[in-house]
Amino acid sequence: MDQPNYIRVRDSQINYYIEVPLYHQTGKNGYCLYKPAGTKLTEIRLNQKRHPRLFIQQTDRIIAIREIQKEFNRQISDSIKTGNALKVKATLCNLVEETLAEPRSGTLRSAPETIDSLITGYSKHPDILKAFASISFKDYTTVIHSVNVMALTLGFCFYSNFPLQKTRKIGLAALLHDVGKTEIPSSILKAPRKLSTQEFNIMKTHPTVGREIIRDKNKIGGGVAEGAYEHHEKLDGSGYPLGTTRISYIGQLLGIIDCYEALTNEDRPYRRARQPLETLKFLKNDVEAGKFSRDIFEKFCYSLI
Ligand SMILES: [Fe+2]
Ligand SMILES: [Fe+2]
Structure with missing residues (x-):
């Protein structure tokens, strides 16, 4: 039987995964479940970086992208409220990078949500989009x-x-x-x-x-x-x-x-x-x-x- 493929996840994104199980490497080709689906890594482990390098299974890639998109969209809405153009643009670029990573798998379907956060935010901070150009x-x-x-x-x-x-x-x-x-x-x-x-x-x-x-x-x-x-x-x-x-x-x-x-x-x-x-x-x-x-x-x- 084919071994499932594993993809390394970015440390900065580990706390975004809830539905996606995370794995750690136990040998050259061996992987073990580290965090089951439906749970979050504890704050202590995250803050003290008390976790090994973590991976997701290739087959979970699309759910993983969706979870990340959801979290980035939430962060964008929050940063717009505070008027932080740099934070909005940086998060947006990360989000678009994830969205464009596998566009043939349907990941673009969450893009309208992102546009909506920006449109809503614009009514509160009209200068934010203009500031984008200078960043x-x-x-x-x-x-x-x-x-x-x-x-x-x-x-x-x-x-x-x-x-x-x-x-x-x-x-x-x-x-x-x-x-x-x-x-x-x-x-x-x-x-x-x-x-x-x-x-x-x-x-x-x-x-x-x-x-x-x-x-x-x-x-x-x-x-x-x-x-x-x-x-x-x-x-x-x-x-x-x-x-x-x-x-x-x-x-x-x-x-x-x-x-x-x-x-x-x-x-x-x-x-x-x-x-x-x-x-x-x-x-x-x-x-x-x-x-x-x-x-x-x-x-x-x-x-x-
Ligand atoms: Fe272009
Ligand atoms: Fe073009």
Whole structure:
């Protein structure tokens, strides 16, 4: 019989596991139950780090991700109440990292909860999302990019006074727009140089893969999957994957905000990051060239103030 596989859990997350049993290693391939399902590790053990390295079974991975997502969502709601932007962003990035870890297994389905905590929090601390832009972390990753795009997009929705339902949908699309990148090799994602034609062709598959993951694997529809599919399309037909000029509103909005965010951050080590104003001037050229909607672009500029 096949031995079950075990995955090491992060020490910082051990106290989040209740339903998931934890195991410790007893020999080269031997594992023993350390904490059964339905219980929490005692505070004393946690505080004094009186526990060995702990593991979960591979088969419990999805329940484990759900438990972690639940705890992170709770922490985000708490930090929003206290107005702590740094804490909110750091927790959010951890949460999105877990959420994007196995998106084909349905882990994206808890993402609307996260958007809801942020929307509720925004009404109490409207400055929190704006503060996100000035908080940068050492490694720029798809996770941080997605969180930034979501914060900017929610800012746009609040500025536009969109109804709650619409804001929720667009915020979710923003958070998940690059989920297809989880299947692009990191040698391409992190290449410290311009991509070769072949590599760029692989990169260009991420909107299609993203739509499939969102729509087919997570059953999230309603424009969210389309937004992910269309965020690299341009109104003059010069985008990808289709090169179409017919792009949904969410697709057009995400296209602008995605470019803005990528240009203001160091998304490629060989390229320097631009200042916000310089970036907007750069994007204005694309608006003049017919690539982006003037109306959405102008509204986006105002929403940044
Ligand atoms: Fe993208
Ligand atoms: Fe993106």
